[in-house]
Amino acid sequence: MRKQVRIFLFCCLAVLLPNSAQARLEAQRSVLENGLVLLTSEQRALPMVTFNLLLKAGSRYDSRGEDGLANLTSRLLTHGTKRRTAVEISETLDFIGANLSAGCSEELATVSLTLLKKHLPIGLELLAEILTESVFPQEEIERQKQMVIASIKGKLEDPGEIAQMKFMEALYPRSPYGRPVEGTEASVKAIPREDLSKFYERYYRPDRAILAVVGDVSHQEMLAGLEGAFKRWKGGTSGREVLPAPATGPPDFIRVDKKITQANIVIGHEGVRRGHPDYYAIQVMSYILGGGGFSSRLMESIRNQRGLAYSVYSSFYSEKDVGTFEVTMQTKNQTAEEAIRITKEEIRRLREDGVSEEELAAAKSYLTGSFPLRLDTNARIAGFLSHMEHFELGLNYVDRYPDLIGAVSREDVRRVAERYVRPERLIVVVVADQEKAALK
Numbered sequence: 001m002r003k004q005v006r007i008f009l010f011c012c013l014a015v016l017l018p019n020s021a022q023a024r025l026e027a028q029r030s031v032l033e034n035g036l037v038l039l040t041s042e043q044r045a046l047p048m049v050t051f052n053l054l055l056k057a058g059s060r061y062d063s064r065g066e067d068g069l070a071n072l073t074s075r076l077l078t079h080g081t082k083r084r085t086a087v088e089i090s091e092t093l094d095f096i097g098a099n100l101s102a103g104c105s106e107e108l109a110t111v112s113l114t115l116l117k118k119h120l121p122i123g124l125e126l127l128a129e130i131l132t133e134s135v136f137p138q139e140e141i142e143r144q145k146q147m148v149i150a151s152i153k154g155k156l157e158d159p160g161e162i163a164q165m166k167f168m169e170a171l172y173p174r175s176p177y178g179r180p181v182e183g184t185e186a187s188v189k190a191i192p193r194e195d196l197s198k199f200y201e202r203y204y205r206p207d208r209a210i211l212a213v214v215g216d217v218s219h220q221e222m223l224a225g226l227e228g229a230f231k232r233w234k235g236g237t238s239g240r241e242v243l244p245a246p247a248t249g250p251p252d253f254i255r256v257d258k259k260i261t262q263a264n265i266v267i268g269h270e271g272v273r274r275g276h277p278d279y280y281a282i283q284v285m286s287y288i289l290g291g292g293g294f295s296s297r298l299m300e301s302i303r304n305q306r307g308l309a310y311s312v313y314s315s316f317y318s319e320k321d322v323g324t325f326e327v328t329m330q331t332k333n334q335t336a337e338e339a340i341r342i343t344k345e346e347i348r349r350l351r352e353d354g355v356s357e358e359e360l361a362a363a364k365s366y367l368t369g370s371f372p373l374r375l376d377t378n379a380r381i382a383g384f385l386s387h388m389e390h391f392e393l394g395l396n397y398v399d400r401y402p403d404l405i406g407a408v409s410r411e412d413v414r415r416v417a418e419r420y421v422r423p424e425r426l427i428v429v430v431v432a433d434q435e436k437a438a439l440k
Contacts, residue, residue: 027385028219029395032226035207035235039385040219043378047117049215051127052382054390057109057203059181060243067176068183069191072144073199074104077111079140082133086140089126096122102130106177107319108390109204114379117216124229131204132233136196149185159264159431160330166254166429167266167326175246177322207235212385214378245273245321251424255439256431263336263432264328267343269425271316271323274391280404281412282316282420287363288355288413289346289421290314290327295362297346298327308332308339316420320391325421333436340428347421354414368402 027041059070078100079086093100098115111130115123155161165180172178182188213222248270272282283291290298290313298312312329331339375381388397430439 029389030219030223032206032223032230034230034233035205035209036226036230036233037210037389038219038222038226039210039212039389040217040222041212041214041381041385042218043215043381047216048378049115049117049120049123049213049217050378050382051111051113051123052212052214052379052386053111053113053127053131054210054386055109055111055204056107056208057199058105058107059179060106060176061199061203062176062179062183065187066183066191066195067179067187068148068181069195069199070109070203071104071181071183072141072148072188072191073196073204074102074109074111075144075148076136076140076196077102077130077134079144080135080137081129082135083129086137089130092122092126098123098126100126100130104181106181112379112382120217120221120225121229124225128229128233131230134200136193136200138193141191141193141196145188145191148182148188152180152182152185152188155180155182159258159260159262160328162256162258163264163266163328163429163431166256166431167268167427168324170249170252170254170427170429171268171270171324172246172322173249177246178249205236206230206233210386210389212382212389214382214385243321249427252427253439254427254429255434256429257434258431259433260431261333261433262330263333263339263430263437264330265336265340265431266326266328266429267340267426268324268326269422269427271325272318272420273321273323274318275320276318276323278412278416278420279318281408281416283367284360284363284405284408285350285355285413285416285421286314286316286325287367288359289350289417292363292366295366297350298329298343301342301346302329302331302339306338306342308335308342312339312343333433334438336430336432336437337439340430344423344426347423350417351414351421351423354410354417357410360408360410360413364405364408367405371401 027039030038032038057070062069078089084092096115096119098113098119100113102109102111104110111127113123113127169178272279288297290296293299298314302308302312303310309329309331312327314327317324317326327343329339374384394400430437
């Protein structure tokens with residue numbers, strides 16, 4: 001049964017519009033009979049339409065030993081269907097001036113399409129083809145494998161990428177979250193065509209998908225278009241998916257020796273999931289600690305006062321079921337130990353002393369005032385709508401967001417700092433010239 005709910009998303013766009021004017025973003029939601037969730041927002045300023053499709057088909061679904069399977073599957077979507085070769089797909093896109101891309105993260109596979117309104121039927125046809133009729137030609141598989149392997153090799157030469165990979169590996173040692181989305185050179189080489197087809201058939205289903213469409217198109221137009229183009233896309237019979245949160249590794253200090261002039265450092269531990277009740281208090285706290293750019297405590301202590309790093313940043317990154325707390329920075333090899341010590345001191349100070357009213361007010365003002373910047377283009381609106389649905393934030397999320405941030409108190413910040421920033425759990429990764437760094 002089709003369910004349709006009309007929603008209104010209000011955004012206070014004082015930072016974008018003169019005289020503190022308010023802009024109103026209207027969107028509609030439907031669930032199609034095959035399980036696909038459709039979200040639309042009419043934006044008639046330009047004759048363009050943008051699609052953002054999310055599928056629960058990220059690397060977390062890779063089996064052990066087949067790391068990189070989800071990523072390779074997503075990359076190959078646009079490289080051959082039952083009706084078109086990779087070259088023909090590319091030529092069609094060039095002819096209509098459209099942009100079609102696909103990718104993968106730990107949680108999700110993503111397909112994006114932008115085109116002129118007059119080419120909407122062709123765009124829907126192409127989108128339906130890659131979601132229902134991809135064939136994974138062997139020659140394209142080999143070509144994409146070589147491209148992925150080249151990317152993997154490049155990242156293994158990047159100190160920042162190495163630090164991040166080692167951190168995730170230590171944080172989630174027995175989980176796909178601890179392994180690179182792209183896999184390893186060996187695992188990618190070993191992926192057979194039949195496993196790509198099986199992964200595609202199992203996970204690329206409409207009942208695992210969210211489609212946001214923004215631009216010069218109405219909700220009813222999209223419903224009619226999808227019913228025609230996607231009639232062959234059938235849902236599965238599985239129930240609600242429940243995946244256990246992965247176990248985390250113990251605290252650790254990891255040294256990677258690389259002959260470089262700047263030490264690349266990641267410090268952190270597990271975080272919280274996106275739906276956690278303390279999520280908004282944590283975001284305010286994280287902004288004050290290291291997420292607020294030049295106004296953050298870490299930037300003030302490490303860069304402004306001591307000149308140890310050009311940039312230092314902290315974040316609580318949250319997914320549907322997992323999250324991470326991270327501090328990242330670069331500093332001279334010789335000052336790596338001092339920078340780590342100061343970071344730990346700032347964490348301790350936040351936990352013990354809390355924050356001032358001025359810091360709290362500045363953080364809340366920035367977080368609410370910058371929120372509309374997430375919605376200043378059709379692509380950002382489409383991404384926002386699809387992720388809003390993915391995280392089950394509710395249809396009135398934009399209305400509620402200022403109040404969720406505004407309700408955070410100094411006591412809330414201190415409480416979440418004590419509970420969720422845990423010095424005894426820290427994993428520290430230092431990629432540096434270890435002889436010069438002389439870490440204790």
